[in-house]
Amino acid sequence: MNILIITGGSKGIGKALAEKYTSEKYHVFSIARSLSNSEKFTEIKADLSAIKEVPKALKSIFNQIDKERISSITLLNNAGRLGEISTLENLDPEDIAKSIQLNTTTPLVLSNLFIKETQNWNCKKQIINISSGAATKPYEGWSVYCTSKAALDMTTKAIAAEQSEIENGVKCVAIYPGVVDTNMQNQIRKTNKADFKNVQRFKDLKENNELYSSEFVAEKIYSIDIENQLQSGDIIDIRNF
Template sequence: MDIAIITGGSKGIGRALVNHYVSEKYKVFSLSRSHEKFDDFTQVSVDLTDISTAEHIFEDVLDQIKELDVTSLTLINNAGRLGDIKHLENLRPEDISKSFQLNVTSAFVLSSLFIEFGKAYSCSKKILNISSGAASSAYAGWSVYCASKAAIDMLTSTIAIEQKNKENPVHSFGIRPGVVDTEMQTQIRSTDAEDFENVDKFKELKKNDQLYKPEFVAQRIFDILNSDQMKSGETIDLRE
């Protein structure tokens, strides 16, 4: 049985990924704050900014997987937040902390647990980190988001280096999906130009119908991740 664990699976790219992996006959565990119940995948309600609780809930998911006949394991660290769009001196400490907890700390912790769990399996094991062009391009008002995505890119690279000489390695990959028509884009377009001077650029992208659909992104991610197009440790941009 092919297993996929997807964080932030209740909306946007995450929900599209859940739907696509289900359509590909994967056993899917979706981790998000949603309390909805579904017949075709397992929805696990968790606040990934509460790291201690998230750790225990993720361990429960892994315990469920132990009971299955596993043929492949995939963890997709997709959950993320833009946080307040403001210059650094105007950001609230609690908002900075929450963004790093979700965007960075949860991905580190879940990846660590996934790698340890995967030692018992000789099947294909992959970690995919959803990155962003903001990891390498600084935007005024996005200091936390840019920094957190840069950290995620380094996580992808470091896992690959640490795993390359293991007997049954976990392969790690990063994908920057481009500008996707999600709630995050709605938040960006509603920001005051004083806080985000590039807001008109994003409004133009929406106006000119230049946003990717989440479903298109999910299919591209699946196809790339299940081909030989990427090397472990690599992060690619879907727009290139």
């Protein structure tokens, strides 16, 4: 049995990934604040920006898994938020904290618990982090998002380094999905230019039909995954594959 645990699987890229892996006979568990009411995969409702809910959600999943029957298990840290778009001095401190929690702290905590729970399992084990090109390119108005994704990339590298000398350690990679037609893009296009100087670029991408669909991204990530194209610690952009 192949298991996928994904965060934010109720909509956007997350839902497309959950449905893709399900179609490939994976048993998929989604942890998300809202439910898609899909009959294709198992959904656990939890607010991952509330730290106390994170261990409870993952524990409920592991309680449903028979580790003796598993050939692979993957944690896919997909859930994230852009947060308020404006220069740093104009942001609400609580919104800053919520974005860092969901984009950085939650993946760290989930990875911590995932590695601990599976450390004696003899199957294939991996963590896939959905990051962003914003991790390497500073955008005015996205200071928190850029920072949180850069931190997620370093999390990927650090986990890979720590697990490299462990027998049957956890593989960890990060993937940039490109610019995808999701609710986040709707939010970006509605931003005032005073708060986000690059807003016209994203409007043009939509107008010119240059946004990826969530389904295309899911297909691409699944292909990269099962073809084992990445080494642990790799951080890649799907546009290069």
